[in-house]
């Protein structure tokens with residue numbers, strides 16, 4: 001079949017499809033004419049729920065929204081009934097006994113459960129109305145002049161023949177299912193620039209712009225029948241900028257341009273084939289995190305497989321995981337100045353992070369570690385961004401417009417408070433379970449490192465001393481053998497001399513670095529060397545982190561290096577401790593053992609399988 005023939009058959013097919021719709025729709029609804037009679041009215045649940053355009057492609061009337069109905073214009077000729085305009089979009093849905101009718105020259109939505117509302121804000125009396133095949137719903141006065149049209153009052157979509165004129169804007173829908181106002185807008189500015197902003201802000205928050213701000217007052221955004229999207233200079237009647245090339249012929253396709261709920265605007269096309277669907281012809285950005293504000297306060301955006309994903313800062317949880325834009329709230333107590341001395345604070349490190357710069361202080365520090373320390377020691381500082389190898393920007397929460405991308409080399413430090421560490425005492429099953437719930441959520445990682453550090457180093461080295469010292473402070477009893485006890489973070493810190501105790505022969509700076517990652521994130525962002533070696537800690541390899549070191553030594557079967565030259569260490573018990581610790585710090589939460597299992601493992605009641613090596617720390621970034 002040659003090309004011409006195939007075009008011919010496509011034409012025949014579409015003609016048949018349109019014919020089918022025409023016939024079918026006539027049966028379904030009678031109210032299809034250019035002129036809508038003022039005596040007709042609509043109700044949601046009846047055959048009179050909408051007025052169709054002549055071809056049956058578009059309709060004005062009720063469509064389903066949430067638990068009720070909204071009034072608008074939608075594509076009636078396709079199964080998905082795509083909504084292209086909504087009246088009073090921010091009003092709640094109306095029940096099924098609402099009615100839409102012309103009353104005293106106005107088009108009124110009568111809601112038995114609420115107020116009556118005007119669909120269109122008109123100063124003159126309406127004489128006739130039309131639903132046009134273009135998708136434009138038009139109201140006329142007595143001399144048949146247009147007094148109002150839906151094309152002049154766009155919501156989130158423009159159709160071919162519907163210009164977005166200077167001073168007008170599209171506002172995204174809240175979600176695909178909810179057509180009320182969302183987070184973003186696309187504005188045809190009076191200076192000729194077409195710009196996207198998060199609501200309600202303007203400059204400097206634009207995340208998209210055509211850059212045509214010198215083009216003058218009379219610029220419009222236009223979509224034509226072939227999907228060509230362009231900026232037109234009305235005075236000169238010339239194209240200022242082509243956004244899409246458009247197709248040479250539309251082959252019976254329909255087009256629309258929509259500012260989507262995710263802040264990106266796209267040109268869609270669709271054939272009238274009932275089995276077809278809308279396909280994206282063009283989009284304003286491939287960077288789905290570009291629309292700032294998608295993630296809400298204290299969250300940040302990250303691209304995963306070409307999709308935007310919102311995450312919360314460490315120590316924060318989503319207010320509503322279904323609605324990212326509501327942001328994140330604290331899951332721990334706020335960092336207070338008093339805490340700084342208690343040692344309940346860690347610094348979390350994130351590479352490639354950016355957010356809105358609202359810093360209260362910028363310190364010039366040539367060393368990135370000094371920036372971390374500077375924020376750590378400054379009780380006003382909640383987060384810090386380090387950039388350009390010198391600028392340490394200190395800031396308070398909340399954070400706005402956070403995102404992680406390779407586009408920035410800034411490194412972020414986030415101050416995180418931890419609850420006091422509590423190892424569960426052997427209590428009743430119920431108490432134990434409560435303890436497990438509390439601990440697993442909050443301090444499994446902390447616990448893991450405590451097992452590693454305290455058990456591995458202190459218990460085996462200085463166990464008698466440690467227990468005596470804690471006991472002297474009157475908190476717990478000394479018992480003959482090692483029993484798990486509750487002790488506070490402060491107690492641990494004191495007996496370990498700020499966790500620097502006897503880590504080895506290294507300089508205290510090195511040891512500090514090694515011991516700090518009881519916050520897993522510090523570790524997670526460290527670059528792991530491919531070739532793992534069992535490092536000799538005493539040589540002070542600055543980049544090494546404790547976890548890598550332990551893991552390397554475990555894999556190399558050189559656990560002895562962990563405890564230095566002490567000979568009396570029970571190697572079997574040490575190996576068990578290390579294995580438990582390595583299981584507890586698995587990045588994949590489902591791999592981590594339950595607290596009960598951890599207890600059994602430490603007691604030696606159950607066998608401990610060999611833990612996988614934690615290379616997955618990197619894949620999680």
Ligand SMILES: *[C@@H]1O[C@H](CO)[C@@H](O)[C@H](O)[C@H]1NC(C)=O
Nearest residue numbers: 033034035036127128142144
């Ligand atoms: C619609 O009404 C106008 C006058 O109000 C009339 O001129 C026109 O012919 C009517 N169109 C149809 C299709 O009835």
Ligand SMILES: *[C@@H]1O[C@H](CO)[C@@H](O)[C@H](O)[C@H]1NC(C)=O
Nearest residue numbers: 094095096097098111112113
């Ligand atoms: C309309 O429907 C709602 C329930 O959807 C009902 O509570 C109300 O009484 C109805 N009003 C009228 C006037 O029928």
Ligand SMILES: *[C@@H]1O[C@H](CO)[C@@H](O)[C@H](O)[C@H]1NC(C)=O
Nearest residue numbers: 214215216233235236237240
């Ligand atoms: C728009 O058209 C007018 C009239 O021809 C012209 O003076 C003006 O320079 C044009 N603007 C641009 C940006 O081309």
Ligand SMILES: *[C@@H]1O[C@H](CO)[C@@H](O)[C@H](O)[C@H]1NC(C)=O
Nearest residue numbers: 228230239240241242245246
């Ligand atoms: C835009 O595209 C049209 C063809 O669709 C072309 O004639 C015109 O020169 C283009 N204008 C610009 C500014 O690229």
